[in-house]
Amino acid sequence: xxxxxxxxxPVTLSEEAFLTINCTYTATGYPSLFWYVQYPGxxxxxxxxxxxxxxxxxxxxxxxxxxKETTSFHLEKGSVQVSDSAxxxxxxxxxxxxxxxxxxxxxxxxx
Amino acid sequence: xxxxxxxxxxxVLKTGxxxxxxxxxxxxxxYMSWYRQDPGMGLRLIxxxxxxxxxDQGEVPNGYNVSRSTTEDFPLRLLSAAPSQTSVYFxxxxxxxxxxxxxxxxGSWLTVV
Numbered sequence: 001x002x003x004x005x006x007x008x009x010p011v012t013l014s015e016e017a018f019l020t021i022n023c024t025y026t027a028t029g030y031p032s033l034f035w036y037v038q039y040p041g042x043x044x045x046x047x048x049x050x051x052x053x054x055x056x057x058x059x060x061x062x063x064x065x066x067x068k069e070t071t072s073f074h075l076e077k078g079s080v081q082v083s084d085s086a087x088x089x090x091x092x093x094x095x096x097x098x099x100x101x102x103x104x105x106x107x108x109x110x111x
Numbered sequence: 112x113x114x115x116x117x118x119x120x121x122x123v124l125k126t127g128x129x130x131x132x133x134x135x136x137x138x139x140x141x142y143m144s145w146y147r148q149d150p151g152m153g154l155r156l157i158x159x160x161x162x163x164x165x166x167d168q169g170e171v172p173n174g175y176n177v178s179r180s181t182t183e184d185f186p187l188r189l190l191s192a193a194p195s196q197t198s199v200y201f202x203x204x205x206x207x208x209x210x211x212x213x214x215x216x217x218g219s220w221l222t223v224v
Contacts, residue, residue, distance in 0.1 A: 004153075034213075036215075042217065042218075043201065043215055043216060043217035043218040044154075044201060044215040044218070045215075046212055046213070046214075046215075049212070089153060089154065091154075093213070096142060096159060096161050096167075096207070097142040097144070097159075097203075097205045097207050097213055098144065098156055098159060098169065099144075099146075099154070099156070099203070099213060100156075101146075101153035101154040101155075102153055103151055103152060103153040104153050
C-alpha cells in the first residue's frame with residue numbers, strides 16, 4: 001500500500017543553519033504531496049504542496065520539489081530561525097482526499 | 112472566516128465513559144475526515160465522509176463511530192473510552208478536487224484515565 005517515510009528526529013540546528021528533512025513515498029500513480037507543520041501546542045497548518053512531478057512548493061522560505069524519479073519530496077530551508085521549531089509532517093493524498101502521513105520530524109533550532 | 116472548528120479542545124475521560132468530539136466546517140466542503148495523532152506514528156485516518164449521509168472506515172476505526180447528517184458537521188463518537196484512545200484528534204475538510212487545500216481543525220487533546 002501507499003506509504004510515506006520521513007527521517008527520524010529530532011533535528012537540532014543552530015539559527016541560520018541550512019535545513020533538510022528527507023521524505024520519500026511509495027504510491028501508485030502520482031499523488032499530490034504536502035508538508036504540514038505543527039507548532040508546539042497547536043494544530044496542523046499546511047506549509048506547502050505540489051500536485052505533479054517537478055512542481056516546487058514554497059512558503060515562508062521553505063521549499064520542496066516533487067521528484068518522481070526518486071519518489072521524494074524533501075523539505076529545505078536556507079536559514080532556519082528559532083521560530084521554525086516545530087514538528088513537520090510529510091503527507092500524500094489518495095482518493096477521496098485521504099491523507100497518508102509520515103511519522104513526523106521534530107525540528108529544534110537554538111539561538 | 113471560521114474554517115474547521117473542533118470542540119472541545121481538551122477533555123479528560125474515565126475509562127468506559129462516552130463522549131462526542133464535534134467538528135464543523137463553514138466552507139461547504141463535501142469531504143471530511145478524522146485523524147488521530149500519536150507519538151512516533153504520525154496521523155492515522157479513523158473515519159471519513161465524502162458527503163452527507165456517506166461515511167466509511169479509515170485505517171484505525173475500532174472504538175469510534177461517525178455520522179454525517181449535514182454537510183457542515185461530522186461528529187466523532189467514542190462509545191466506551193479506553194486508555195488506548197488517549198490521543199490528539201484532528202478533523203479535516205476539503206472540496207475533493209485535484210490541487211485543492213485540505214484544511215485541519217486545531218485539534219482536540221483527549222486523555223482517558
